[in-house]
Structures are given as C-alpha cells and as structure tokens.
Amino acid sequence: MRVAHVTATFPPYWAGTGNVAYHQSRVLHERxxxxxxxxxxxxxxxxxxxxxxVHYLPTWGRLGNAPFTPSLMRHLRxxxxxxxxYPYIFGADLTMGAxxxxxxxxxxxxxxxxxxxxxxxxxxxxxxxxxxxxxxxHAIRVVATTKDYAQHSLLKFLGPLPVDTIPIAVDxxxxxxxxxxxxxxxxxxxxxxxxxxxxxxxxxxxxxxxQAWALLENLAGSLILAGDGDLRPRFEERAESLGLTNVSxxxxxxxxxxxxxxxxxxxxxxxxxxxxxxxxxxxxxxWANKTPVIATRIxxxxxxxxxxxxxxxxxxxxxxxxxxxxxxxIDDPEKSRIMGEAGYRKVCNKYTWEHVVDQIEVLYHEVVQxx
Numbered sequence: 001m002r003v004a005h006v007t008a009t010f011p012p013y014w015a016g017t018g019n020v021a022y023h024q025s026r027v028l029h030e031r032x033x034x035x036x037x038x039x040x041x042x043x044x045x046x047x048x049x050x051x052x053x054v055h056y057l058p059t060w061g062r063l064g065n066a067p068f069t070p071s072l073m074r075h076l077r078x079x080x081x082x083x084x085x086y087p088y089i090f091g092a093d094l095t096m097g098a099x100x101x102x103x104x105x106x107x108x109x110x111x112x113x114x115x116x117x118x119x120x121x122x123x124x125x126x127x128x129x130x131x132x133x134x135x136x137x138h139a140i141r142v143v144a145t146t147k148d149y150a151q152h153s154l155l156k157f158l159g160p161l162p163v164d165t166i167p168i169a170v171d172x173x174x175x176x177x178x179x180x181x182x183x184x185x186x187x188x189x190x191x192x193x194x195x196x197x198x199x200x201x202x203x204x205x206x207x208x209x210x211q212a213w214a215l216l217e218n219l220a221g222s223l224i225l226a227g228d229g230d231l232r233p234r235f236e237e238r239a240e241s242l243g244l245t246n247v248s249x250x251x252x253x254x255x256x257x258x259x260x261x262x263x264x265x266x267x268x269x270x271x272x273x274x275x276x277x278x279x280x281x282x283x284x285x286x287w288a289n290k291t292p293v294i295a296t297r298i299x300x301x302x303x304x305x306x307x308x309x310x311x312x313x314x315x316x317x318x319x320x321x322x323x324x325x326x327x328x329x330i331d332d333p334e335k336s337r338i339m340g341e342a343g344y345r346k347v348c349n350k351y352t353w354e355h356v357v358d359q360i361e362v363l364y365h366e367v368v369q370x371x
Contacts, residue, residue, distance in 0.1 A: 001364065002034040004076055006095050007085040008066045010039040012048050014255055015196045016281055017111045020168055021085050025052055027357040038075055038091075040067035063089050064120065065200045073098040080368055082106045084139065087114040089127055092135045099138075105371035107363060108139035110163075112278045113154045115203075133158055140367050145279040149300030153278065164363060169356040170284035170347055189221040189330050192266035192291075194259065194282045197249075198229025205272035205296065206235050211319035212272070212326065214242040221330050222246040226253050226262055263289035267336055268329045271295040274316045280304065283311070284351050287343030292336050294325045310343035 005025050009018035018039075025035045029052040041047055041056040048054070057069035066089040076082060076098035084095050086108045099106045114132070116124045136142050136158060143164045144150035150163050191213075195204045206225070213223050223244075225235070228251045239247045253259045263269065269286035271277070271293065278300045283293045293311035295301045307313040312325040329336050 001368065002078065002080045003028065003036075003364065004079040004082045005035060005037045005085065006072070006076075006082060006088065006091055007037065007039050008088040008091055009042070010037060010054065012045045013042040013065075014252070015201070016279070017085050019281060020109070020111070022050075023169065023171060023353050024083070024357060024360060026050075027353045028360070031357070031361070036079075038069075038072055040069050063123070064116070066090055069094070073101070076104065077102050079104055081364055081371075084108045086110050086135070087112065087132075089114070089131075093131060096135050096138055105140040105367045106138070107141050107143065107367055108136060109143045109145070109166075110136070110150070110153070110155060110278075111145065115275070128154060136161060140371060141363060143363070146300045146303045148303040149278040152299035166359045166363070167351060167356060168279045168281050168284065169351045169353040170281070170288045171353055172288055172348070189267045189333075190224050190265075191221065191294075191326055191329070192262055192269045192286075193223070193225045193227070193272075194262070194269065194285070195227045195271075196229050197225070197227045197232040197235060199231060201229065202231065203273055203275050203277065205274045205316070206231075207238065208274065208317060208319055208322065209270060209272045210235065210239055210242060210244065210247070212322035213244060213247060215319060215323040216327060219246075219327060219330060221267065222248060224248050224250060224262060224266075226250050226259060228252040259285075260289060263291055266291050267333070268292050268294050268311070268326070270322070270326070271301065272314075272316075272322060273298060273301065277301050283343075284347055287340070287347045287351075290337075290340040290344045292329065292339035292343060294322065294329065306342070306346075308339075310339050310346060 005021050007021040011022055025037055029035045036053040038055050040059045047056050057071050059067040059069055061068045068090045072094045082104050084106055086092055114124045143166050145168050147165045236249055263286050271280050271282055273296050280301045283304055286293050295305050296316040297313040298316055305311045305313050314321045314325050
C-alpha cells in the first residue's frame with residue numbers, strides 16, 4: 001500500500017505531531033508499506049536522512065508552525081491513501097484538494113485544537129469555522145488520540161462526526177542499552193520539563209511551573225527544562241526575576257542520547273499544560289524510563305495518568321498544588337520509584353508503537369477497501 005503522511009512539522013523539529021508522524025511512518029515502513037512524508041523544513045534547520053522518503057517542500061510563507069507549500073497537491077498524485085496530521089492550515093486544504101482531484105481517501109488524525117490569541121487567534125477562529133468543518137467531514141475517517149479529548153475539543157461542534165480513537169505511543173528502543181553518564185548520574189535530584197519553548201506551545205504552562213518552583217525555596221533539588229524556541233529568553237528572564245538559581249535551561253537535546261538520560265535520572269517529569277493538550281507524549285517517554293509524572297487534570301492528559309499510581313494530577317494554573325506535588329515526589333523517592341515502575345508496565349501493555357500501528361493498519365485496510 002502506498003501511503004502519504006502530510007504533516008506541518010517533522011524532525012528536525014522534534015515536537016508532538018512531528019514525532020507521531022515520524023514513528024507511525026517508521027513502523028509502517030518496517031512492515032513493508034511504501035510510506036512517504038510531506039512536510040517543510042523548519043527555519044534555520046538542515047534536512048535529516050530517514051529510511052523512508054521525507055519530502056521537505058519549498059515554503060512560500062508560514063502561519064505559526066503551518067508552512068504554505070503550494071507544490072504539495074501535485075506531489076500527492078498516485079497514493080492509495082493520505083494520512084493527514086491535523087491541524088495544518090494550508091496543508092489540510094491542499095490535501096483535500098488533491099484527494100478530490102485524484103480520488104484518494106483521507107484519514108485525518110486530529111492532534112489538537114487550533115487556538116491562539118490576538119490577531120492570530122482571530123485568524124484561527126475564522127479557519128475553525130469556515131474550513132475545519134469541510135476538511136474533517138470530507139475525510140473518510142477522523143482519528144483522535146484519546147476519547148476524553150475528542151469529547152472536549154472543537155470536534156464536539158462538528159455534529160455527528162464518527163471519531164476513531166487510536167493513542168500515541170513510545171518507542172521502547174528509546175530506553176534500551178544506553179550507558180550511564182557521569183554528567184547525569186542522579187546524584188542531585190531534579191524535576192524535568194520537556195517541551196518546545198515557542199509561541200505555538202505557550203499552553204505548556206512553563207510560567208506556572210516557574211511560579212511553582214519559586215515556592216520551593218529550600219528544596220534539595222533542581223529544575224531542568226529541555227527544549228528551545230522563541231520564548232526561551234523570556235522564560236530565562238522570568239526565572240531570574242523570581243530569584244531561581246537552581247533552574248537550568250539546557251536547550252534542545254538529542255532524543256536518542258541526552259534526552260533519555262535526562263528522563264531516566266529525573267525524579268519526575270512535569271507536564272504543567274494549562275489547556276489544549278490532547279495527549280502528552282512526554283508522559284509515555286517518562287514512563288518508558290520508569291520515571292513518574294506530574295500532569296494537569298485537563299481533557300486527554302487525565303485519561304492517561306492514574307493519580308497516585310503512576311504519577312500525580314494537579315489542577316491547571318495552580319502553582320501551589322503543583323509545588324506540593326513536586327515536593328511530595330522529591331521527599332519520597334521510594335514512592336517515586338514505585339510509581340515509575342507502574343508507568344513502565346502501562347507503556348509496555350498499551351502504548352508501544354507496535355500496538356498502535358496494529359490499529360492503524362486495520363483502519364487503513366478498512367478505508368482502502370471501502371473507498
């Protein structure tokens with residue numbers, strides 16, 4: 001089967017949607033599918049090599065993380081199925097145009113609501129009202145990553161739109177066989193945040209995390225933030241203004257080496273998102289390293305975490321409760337270890353890419369056979 005994955009982001013921009021598109025494509029390629037990815041190269045980045053074709057198309061402009069790649073439509077000719085990773089302004093419209101012209105069925109994974117503030121927010125609202133209904137109603141199947149998020153996202157306003165649920169996963173080879181390192185040996189306890197520090201990911205709640213950390217004055221530990229983006233200087237200034245000396249911004253780190261070491265030696269990984277977090281891949285990556293999590297009780301995320309069993313759930317926008325959860329983790333390392341083990345078992349049983357791609361394969365064959 002010849003399958004095109006269309007996504008606004010893709011490595012070397014290592015973030016949620018691009019990571020999902022990469023791993024799905026990787027496993028499908030390993031299973032013999034003729035997979036090709038269509039995306040655009042992020043600004044100031046160099047293309048990476050993959051075992052399957054990745055087409056970094058010429059870009060005529062961007063709206064946030066959405067590149068305008070007019071050549072996309074003609075490149076989609078001849079595929080048996082298109083897998084659209086949504087939202088993708090410009091790309092989604094071009095994809096549906098190609099699907100109609102070349103009679104190709106489309107599966108759309110709905111990763112998150114398209115939200116913003118100011119002028120960008122107004123543009124997103126227009127798009128959500130004028131274009132999103134057309135795009136999703138003309139996809140043969142729509143997939144959400146959690147049932148909880150689908151029921152609380154903008155999908156609920158599209159009427160009786162049938163939605164499949166296929167989760168995100170983690171690659172367990174991510175954690176196998178890496179050596180210990182003297183620079184990250186766990187001797188000093190630390191809490192870890194992993195996420196893009198850019199305007200498109202403002203909802204990640206870094207400001208709330210810094211406020212929570214400021215409440216833990218005498219805590220024997222540090223906070224490490226792994227990620228980069230245009231908001232990083234602002235967050236660094238905010239940490240300085242709060243008088244935080246035990247906070248480290250380490251920038252973007254290699255996922256196959258430094259990042260997994262950071263996960264493995266952390267006391268907990270924190271996902272303090274304030275809204276619009278449809279899943280939270282970092283939770284799975286943390287559990288895969290037997291590290292517990294602290295996350296906000298928002299749709300999608302709350303479906304993953306068993307509060308008190310493999311991590312803690314806290315209210316969004318609540319620095320005090322978040323600080324309490326962090327302190328509890330650091331003060332009770334044995335409880336932290338037990339919760340990390342529980343998270344690891346959960347990943348092995350439910351959230352490997354092999355399990356997830358099994359479900360994707362069934363969906364693909366149903367779509368192609370009935371198209």
